[in-house]
Amino acid sequence: MENQTVTTTLPRIGEKAPAFKAVTTQGPIDFPKQYEGSWVILFSHPADFTPVCTSEFMTFATLEPKFDELNCKLVGLSVDGLYSHIAWLRTIKEKIAYKGMKDVEVKFPLIEDITMDVAKAYGMIQPGESNTKAVRAVFIIDPKGIIRAMIYYPLSMGRNFDELLRAVQALKAADEFSVATPADWRPGDDVIVPTAGSCGVAKDRMDGKEAGVTCHDWFFCTKKIDKDAVLKAIVRK
Ligand code: BEZ
Numbered sequence: 001m002e003n004q005t006v007t008t009t010l011p012r013i014g015e016k017a018p019a020f021k022a023v024t025t026q027g028p029i030d031f032p033k034q035y036e037g038s039w040v041i042l043f044s045h046p047a048d049f050t051p052v053c054t055s056e057f058m059t060f061a062t063l064e065p066k067f068d069e070l071n072c073k074l075v076g077l078s079v080d081g082l083y084s085h086i087a088w089l090r091t092i093k094e095k096i097a098y099k100g101m102k103d104v105e106v107k108f109p110l111i112e113d114i115t116m117d118v119a120k121a122y123g124m125i126q127p128g129e130s131n132t133k134a135v136r137a138v139f140i141i142d143p144k145g146i147i148r149a150m151i152y153y154p155l156s157m158g159r160n161f162d163e164l165l166r167a168v169q170a171l172k173a174a175d176e177f178s179v180a181t182p183a184d185w186r187p188g189d190d191v192i193v194p195t196a197g198s199c200g201v202a203k204d205r206m207d208g209k210e211a212g213v214t215c216h217d218w219f220f221c222t223k224k225i226d227k228d229a230v231l232k233a234i235v236r237k
Contacts, residue, residue, distance in 0.1 A: 006116075006131050010123035013150060017042070017141045018121040024075075024109035025085050031075070032145040039072035039168060040141045043159075044124040044134035048080045048088035052158045056136075057089075058098055059161050061106045069235050071143075072168050074108035079119055079134055082112040129154055140167060142175075172234040177225060187234075188227030195219050 011018060017032045032040060043060075045053040060074060067074055078085070089106045096102070111118060113134075119125050124134035136153035148171050153159055170181040179191040193213055196202035202218040204210055215221040 006120065006125050006127050008120045008123050008125050011121075011139070011147055011150065013147055015147055017139065017145050017147050018118075020118050020121065022111045022113065022118060023082055024111045025082065025089060025106075026109035029075070029109055029111060032141055035073055035075075035141070035143075036145060037143050039070065039143060039172070040075060041067070041072060041164060041168070042075045042077065042122070042139045042141060044077045044119060044122070044137045046130065046133035046136070046155045047078060048084045049091070052156070053078075054088075054092060054096060055098060056158050056161075057092060057106055058096065058101045058104045061104050061108070062101050063161050063165065064108060066165055067168065070165075070168050070172065071237060075111065076106075076108065077111040077113050077118060077124070077134065079113050079116050079132070081114050085110045085112060123152075126152070138164060140164075140171060142171070169230075169234060172237070173225075173230050176233040176237075177230075179223075179225075182222070187230040188225075190214075190222040190224050193221050193223055196221075 019031065019033065021028065021030050045056060047053060064074060089110065093103060093105050113119050116125060119134045122137060122139065124137045125131065126135045129135050133155065135155060136157065136159055138151040138159065139147055140149040142148050149167055166186060169187055170185055173187065174181055177191065179193055182192055185191070196205055196218065205213050205215050205221050206218055212223045213221050214223070
């Protein structure tokens with residue numbers, strides 16, 4: 001199997017998330033339809049009962065309330081079967097203590113994908129890494145079912161879940177305030193205003209005539225948005 005060709009598609013940012021129905025640890029799922037109106041992170045892991053994946057699930061489940069505050073639901077997937085998923089999540093809850101986390105209950109759905117149909121539709125099977133396991137993929141999908149960000153990690157590398165939280169915050173803030181967010185942006189940091197559409201506006205900005213806007217050059221202008229204003233716009237929205 002490792003040497004066979006696997007046909008997979010690669011979804012793209014800005015496109016509708018591929019639709020599917022599947023079985024999960026929380027019952028049937030109709031994706032992304034049943035998440036309309038919420039943000040959702042669909043993520044894959046290579047295999048149940050493996051250490052990196054276990055550390056990831058414990059971390060994600062512990063952070064779930066913070067994603068919930070952002071109206072962002074979590075949905076996991078691997079190409080294992082439902083009973084493996086159930087047994088693994090039970091083991092995590094009953095037996096694993098790690099980095100101060102214990103008794104961790106994974107409440108978000110974990111999709112069984114033994115046919116690999118969903119994994120292939122989302123480009124999670126990457127044969128250079130493995131033909132038989134999903135890589136660690138992350139799709140951030142908006143309330144209209146549009147893919148807004150994608151990140152892929154190899155099998156050996158556990159994800160940074162603070163970064164995923166930051167990514168959802170940044171996407172929501174960019175939508176709410178019609179701005180972009182600079183490197184390492186966190187709520188309360190300055191945001192980037194859209195580049196001026198005319199020389200006149202660019203000049204006014206450079207001359208300091210646009211209230212609250214600071215320019216590093218004509219194409220790179222920032223403004224402050226208070227942390228409280230950002231959180232008010234993105235939390236429980
Ligand atoms: C892990 O989660 O530890 C793992 C899974 C598949 C390949 C390598 C590591």
